[in-house]
Amino acid sequence: MQIICISTGIAERSIQLANLVARNLGYPVRYREQLLEEAIKEGIHVGKLETSMIKPQIFTERLALEREYYRAFIVTNLVRTAMEGGLVYCGRTGHLLFSGISHVLRVRIVEDETARLDYVMKKLNLNHSKARRYIESVDEDRRRWGLSMYGISPEDPSYLDIVLNLGSISTANAAAALVNIAQLPDFQLTPASKRALEDLMLASHARLLLARDKRTFGANVKVRADKGVVTVTYLPQDAGLAEVIGEVLSALKGMTEVRTTMASTNILWIQEAYDPSAETFTQVAEIASKWNSAVELLQFKPGAIQEDAAGEVLAPTSAANRLSSAAGGIEEDEPGSVCEDRGMMTTQDELARLGLSGGGRVVCGEAEQIVKSLDRTVAYSLVVVGDMYLDKGHSARLRLGRQMIGYLSGRMRAPVVSADELKAQYLFGRGDLFRMAKYMGAVAVILLLVFTYQEPILRFLIGADWKSKLLAASGIFLFSPLFAYLHGNVAKSVMKLIRME
Amino acid sequence: MQTVFGDMFIALSFSTALQVIILGFIGGVLSGFIGSGGAFFMTPGMMNLGIPGVVAVGSNITHKFGKAMVGAKKHGELGNVDKKLGIYLILTSFIGIRIAVWINSLLFKAGGGGHGEGGASATSNLYISLVFIFILTAVAVSMLRDSMNTKNKDADQGPSRKITDFLARVHLPPYVYFQTADVRVSIWILMAVGLATGYLAGTIGVGGFIGVPCMIYVFGVQTAVAAGTELYLAMYMGAFGALNYAFQGFVDIRLTVLLYLGSLFGVFIGAYGTKVVKESVIRIVTGTVILLCVLSRGIAVPVYLSQLGWMSMDDRWNVYLNGASKVMLFAAGIAGTTIILYNVAVTYRQRRRIHQRLTAVKEPSSPRAVSISVPGEAG
Numbered sequence: 106m107q108i109i110c111i112s113t114g115i116a117e118r119s120i121q122l123a124n125l126v127a128r129n130l131g132y133p134v135r136y137r138e139q140l141l142e143e144a145i146k147e148g149i150h151v152g153k154l155e156t157s158m159i160k161p162q163i164f165t166e167r168l169a170l171e172r173e174y175y176r177a178f179i180v181t182n183l184v185r186t187a188m189e190g191g192l193v194y195c196g197r198t199g200h201l202l203f204s205g206i207s208h209v210l211r212v213r214i215v216e217d218e219t220a221r222l223d224y225v226m227k228k229l230n231l232n233h234s235k236a237r238r239y240i241e242s243v244d245e246d247r248r249r250w251g252l253s254m255y256g257i258s259p260e261d262p263s264y265l266d267i268v269l270n271l272g273s274i275s276t277a278n279a280a281a282a283l284v285n286i287a288q289l290p291d292f293q294l295t296p297a298s299k300r301a302l303e304d305l306m307l308a309s310h311a312r313l314l315l316a317r318d319k320r321t322f323g324a325n326v327k328v329r330a331d332k333g334v335v336t337v338t339y340l341p342q343d344a345g346l347a348e349v350i351g352e353v354l355s356a357l358k359g360m361t362e363v364r365t366t367m368a369s370t371n372i373l374w375i376q377e378a379y380d381p382s383a384e385t386f387t388q389v390a391e392i393a394s395k396w397n398s399a400v401e402l403l404q405f406k407p408g409a410i411q412e413d414a415a416g417e418v419l420a421p422t423s424a425a426n427r428l429s430s431a432a433g434g435i436e437e438d439e440p441g442s443v444c445e446d447r448g449m450m451t452t453q454d455e456l457a458r459l460g461l462s463g464g465g466r467v468v469c470g471e472a473e474q475i476v477k478s479l480d481r482t483v484a485y486s487l488v489v490v491g492d493m494y495l496d497k498g499h500s501a502r503l504r505l506g507r508q509m510i511g512y513l514s515g516r517m518r519a520p521v522v523s524a525d526e527l528k529a530q531y532l533f534g535r536g537d538l539f540r541m542a543k544y545m546g547a548v549a550v551i552l553l554l555v556f557t558y559q560e561p562i563l564r565f566l567i568g569a570d571w572k573s574k575l576l577a578a579s580g581i582f583l584f585s586p587l588f589a590y591l592h593g594n595v596a597k598s599v600m601k602l603i604r605m606e
Numbered sequence: 607m608q609t610v611f612g613d614m615f616i617a618l619s620f621s622t623a624l625q626v627i628i629l630g631f632i633g634g635v636l637s638g639f640i641g642s643g644g645a646f647f648m649t650p651g652m653m654n655l656g657i658p659g660v661v662a663v664g665s666n667i668t669h670k671f672g673k674a675m676v677g678a679k680k681h682g683e684l685g686n687v688d689k690k691l692g693i694y695l696i697l698t699s700f701i702g703i704r705i706a707v708w709i710n711s712l713l714f715k716a717g718g719g720g721h722g723e724g725g726a727s728a729t730s731n732l733y734i735s736l737v738f739i740f741i742l743t744a745v746a747v748s749m750l751r752d753s754m755n756t757k758n759k760d761a762d763q764g765p766s767r768k769i770t771d772f773l774a775r776v777h778l779p780p781y782v783y784f785q786t787a788d789v790r791v792s793i794w795i796l797m798a799v800g801l802a803t804g805y806l807a808g809t810i811g812v813g814g815f816i817g818v819p820c821m822i823y824v825f826g827v828q829t830a831v832a833a834g835t836e837l838y839l840a841m842y843m844g845a846f847g848a849l850n851y852a853f854q855g856f857v858d859i860r861l862t863v864l865l866y867l868g869s870l871f872g873v874f875i876g877a878y879g880t881k882v883v884k885e886s887v888i889r890i891v892t893g894t895v896i897l898l899c900v901l902s903r904g905i906a907v908p909v910y911l912s913q914l915g916w917m918s919m920d921d922r923w924n925v926y927l928n929g930a931s932k933v934m935l936f937a938a939g940i941a942g943t944t945i946i947l948y949n950v951a952v953t954y955r956q957r958r959r960i961h962q963r964l965t966a967v968k969e970p971s972s973p974r975a976v977s978i979s980v981p982g983e984a985g
Contacts, residue, residue, distance in 0.1 A: 252788070341953065342883075397953065518686075555863055556618075563615050567855040578852035581668055581859060585848060588866055589672025596870040605878055605954065 106294050106302060107132070107191045108183075108206070109287055110199035112259065113214040117224060118271050122214065123195035125280035130193070130287060133186055137196035140179055149175050155250070170316070170325065172254060172482075177312035184306040197247050200264055201255040205468070205478030206305065207298040210287050213265045217272025256481025263473060266292075297469070304330040304466070307359050311335050318353045321346060327371075327483060329401070329464030333361035334453070336464035338368050338399045364457045364464075368399035370484055371463050373519075375403045375475065375509075376491030379448035381455040385491055385524045390461055392531050395604045398486055399463030400456050403478075404449045406469040407494055407505075472512045485519040489527060533601045541598035547591045615858050616657055623864055625655060630669075630865035632939040634872020639879050639946055640892045641818065641833050643670050643840060644872075645811035646742055647895070647939050648865060649734075650903050654932035657861065658727040659734040660714045664851030665861040666811040671844030673869060678837040686834030688786035688827070694793075695800040695817070695835075696842045702804025703843060707850040710734070710809065714856075728913035735903045735910065738810045745815045746896040753889035787827040787835065799824060807843045808850075814840065872943075878953075879946040891942050898938030906931040 113119035127134035200211035225236040251259035307330035315321040324343040347365045456462040494505045514521045568574035629651040637644030652662035713730040778792035799820045807813035821832035911917035
């Protein structure tokens with residue numbers, strides 16, 4: 106089930122490369138153009154999707170649904186091919202398709218600038234400057250496509266394993282290099298990666314079925330799968346679809362249960378072990394219920410972290426250099442890195458009972474694996490980082506937890522908080538009561554003063570000469586935001602109290 | 607309406623103060639719902655209470671300044687503000703605001719309404735009303751047309767692309783690249799949009815209805831970044847507008863404070879409403895409310911024409927027309943707010959049931975979670 110994704114711009118030599126690699130490994134090869142034709146036959150408006158993503162235009166709700174349909178179709182097709190015995194895919198942003206699947210080899214091909222120009226000039230019969238502008242627009246379109254489709258720039262190196270410059274290496278040698286790299290243990294199937302791939306297949310297939318059915322085509326849903334359990338999150342405006350979704354997915358092979366959750370946003374809760382009877386669960390569920398959010402669980406098992414005598418964290422230990430079998434058998438998971446369920450399933454069950462389940466997954470490794478495993482087109486309204494590094498001492502746990510929060514804050518467009526901060530920031534407590542009373546008092550005093558001394562204040566605001574006018578203007582400039590701040594805090598506290606903020 | 611200092615500041619009875627708070631609340635709900643500042647409702651609403659137009663605009667723009675500061679901070683935390691784009695637009699919007707304040711002051715004085723003097727502010731009221739009617743009719747019609755189009759399954763293009771396509775073909779260097787918004791825009795177009803936004807914000811207190819669509823349709827910015835950047839821009843425009851109008855003596859701080867009392871609560875409820883109401887319903891409600899506000903302003907226009915002597919009309923009609931304008935405005939605002947509040951209340955009750963389940967002994971499953979087990983193969 107090995108997958109090799111070759112992402113490229115202008116494609117002639119890259120296609121040759123993909124063909125060579127596929128022939129050497131005995132895998133089928135698929136191309137973007139093939140998939141586009143199949144998607145068009147499927148009825149997906151690929152042309153409109155391309156145009157809307159690469160030109161400045163509003164991305165409408167309808168086009169968002171087409172995007173999801175397209176992604177589900179492409180991923181289902183490719184994973185199905187891969188599961189039959191491996192796959193080489195040559196496309197524009199293929200390396201972004203399989204986020205979180207560890208045995209995928211992601212290759213970016215760059216070509217010599219002169220060679221690209223010559224190719225375009227010959228193929229399209231353009232002069233030098235027009236060919237250069239064409240290449241620039243192709244690269245820009247590719248970048249916009251990646252950002253719109255996956256929320257990730259195709260140039261982001263953290264999503265690539267290898268970059269090959271075909272200007273400095275022949276196609277045959279590049280293919281040989283890739284074949285050898287593909288044999289490394291790092292890119293072999295493991296039980297965990299096999300499970301992740303199966304979950305991806307299940308989720309994509311479910312999404313595809315929902316897109317194909319007329320009753321659910323217009324529903325803006327997110328689908329996740331974990332060990333046969335499919336979780337479908339839909340918006341409140343599609344509230345009538347809960348039963349229909351179950352009907353549409355009832356024939357889905359490999360699914361043991363479907364859970365539907367109505368939510369307009371998502372909360373991501375990252376923790377090493379879960380307990381539905383813990384205080385954090387109650388707080389997260391309360392916030393999710395207030396905000397109409399689905400709670401997505403991400404059980405994170407940190408990679409082996411070693412520290413030197415000074416307590417500095419060393420680079421994580423690399424995977425063991427064991428040779429894989431020639432037949433490409435499934436590698437064993439690393440000892441100690443088996444990502445067993447630590448309360449995640451029971452917590453998911455409890456969330457489902459409350460109508461808040463957004464699915465879950467297990468990620469092992471370093472913090473960047475968390476970011477890579479996420480669908481960057483999903484909007485999270487909050488990220489909660491709970492207890493992690495449980496095998497460390499208290500101070501190490503605190504320090505590493507803060508580092509994790511700092512790392513995620515820089516990469517996610519949502520507030521990232523620790524479980525300890527949840528109550529203080531998002532739930533109404535005694536401190537909020539005192540603060541509310543304080544701000545209310547300040548607002549009341551200001552109102553009393555403004556309305557008791559109306560005439561002198563208005564006289565002052567009119568101002569007789571330019572100095573008094575300037576003073577009046579400055580006074581208003583300072584007073585207005587101050588009152589907005591004070592009264593804004595009162596309003597915020599009241600809304601928090603009645604669970605409506 | 608009884609005034610103090612000539613034509614400027616009205617005498618505030620308890621009922622008038624309450625009406626201003628309600629105006630602020632409805633404006634806040636609509637503002638949180640639509641994503642604009644709410645001035646399209648609050649400015650004409652205050653004018654219906656007998657407040658001179660220029661004081662209504664000045665007080666509202668001062669209120670907008672503080673509100674935008676609070677909102678911009680939140681958007682900034684989410685990374686939705688392109689400060690560079692905001693700064694480019696701010697520079698030319700300040701010029702637009704200056705022009706607007708100058709015109710408004712000139713017309714107010716030409717109408718005989720200097721501070722402490724007698725005389726009507728009919729000229730500036732008429733001018734503000736006409737600009738309001740013209741601009742907001744275009745906005746409302748465009749919104750309603752788009753919401754009708756999206757009901758057509760084949761119409762997936764959304765709002766008209768004509769402007770975007772035309773500008774994409776026109777080559778107007780120099781261009782500036784904005785990283786957060788991820789767009790390249792001609793500096794001439796930036797200046798024109800900034801000028802227009804500032805002028806309209808300074809004239810009728812409405813900036814978001816122009817700024818946000820321009821950023822989305824003309825520049826190609828994503829909606830969230832457009833909304834966040836507009837709030838950032840509104841903060842500075844509000845500050846500059848507040849300074850200018852306050853310097854001219856056109857800010858009634860009592861009105862600003864009363865607007866805050868209502869609007870800062872309303873915004874939360876309106877924003878909550880966006881989660882529970884369908885996108886197409888949001889557009890239809892918004893477009894309809896705006897059109898009714900425009901109609902209410904239109905009803906008041908003959909009053910100003912009569913005051914200026916440009917139209918002969920029995921003075922007794924003034925009371926009826928002003929009354930009708932006020933009723934229509936409040937009816938529009940209350941109807942729109944009621945729809946939003948109804949949906950919010952229904953959802954809120956659902957949430958409370960789930961919350962009670964959290965704190966009580968285990969009970970049967972929530973109605974919004976349907977867990978269906980499928981016998982057969984496991985993964």
